[in-house]
Amino acid sequence: MRKQEYSAGMVKLSFWFSEFCKVINLINQGKTLKEIKVLNLEENLFAAPTQDRAIQIFNTVSNRVKSLDQSFYSLFEQSDIATQKIINLIAIMKTDSLFFDFVYEVYREKLIIGSDELADSDIRIFFNNKQLQSEKVAKWTDYTLKRLGTCYKTMLMEAGLTDRASGIRKILKPILDKTLEQHLRDKGMELMVHALTGVR
Structure with a gap:
């Protein structure tokens, strides 16, 4: 596994499980991350309190989603909630x-x-x-x-x-x-x- 530089950035982040589910679900429906990014700005997909927070959530969650091989996306939707959280x-x-x-x-x-x-x-x-x-x-x-x-x-x-x-x-x-x-x-x-x- 490639090592990134250590960061304390996680202090501003959350587990964001329902948001992660939503992004993977939309990808599995054929949407691209670019399209989801636009949807997020237009429809506040994650019910964020501000647009800045909405952007931060999308950027973080999309990075997490992109870190996984695409084959994980269908596995994710077939798994129970405990496995999805893992x-x-x-x-x-x-x-x-x-x-x-x-x-x-x-x-x-x-x-x-x-x-x-x-x-x-x-x-x-x-x-x-x-x-x-x-x-x-x-x-x-x-x-x-x-x-x-x-x-x-x-x-x-x-x-x-x-x-x-x-x-x-x-x-x-x-x-x-x-x-x-x-x-x-x-x-x-x-x-x-x-x-x-x-x-x-």
């Missing part, structure tokens, strides 16, 4: 290297050692390590890192990978749909399978 999470991981590292290095490690708890201290340790590895992350403020940590917890919870508890969250290991797992392997995305199922 596919959305995979697209988020594909478009944000730091979040991918978090799921791979923290969530996966918890599954491997058999721990079912995700604590704020786990997130702090992750960011401390990244600050040692990356000059860019080292420059981020504690406030940014705290917001990013909250965002990461929300993404995992929305995808069904943790519960909603405040404080320490319970990890819910996903049962990866066999068709999706095989599809990820066929597309050379085994690391995603490992990250989500806790494989060394």
Whole structure:
């Protein structure tokens, strides 16, 4: 998987599952992303409070959709909601290297050692390590890192990978749909399978 530069941009973003569903649904109906972009401006597809937010949602969600091979689109529509949420999470991981590292290095490690708890201290340790590895992350403020940590917890919870508890969250290991797992392997995305199922 090609590594992008680390970014704290996710603090302004959401899981946007229904928006992701809507874009894939329109693509499967034969619409292009260019046409969906126009529709979004004309009809406020995502019921955004402002046009700026509508544009931001479209740009983010369309990047997530484009990060996946087109063969995922029909698979998405044939899948149950739990699997669709996992596919959305995979697209988020594909478009944000730091979040991918978090799921791979923290969530996966918890599954491997058999721990079912995700604590704020786990997130702090992750960011401390990244600050040692990356000059860019080292420059981020504690406030940014705290917001990013909250965002990461929300993404995992929305995808069904943790519960909603405040404080320490319970990890819910996903049962990866066999068709999706095989599809990820066929597309050379085994690391995603490992990250989500806790494989060394």
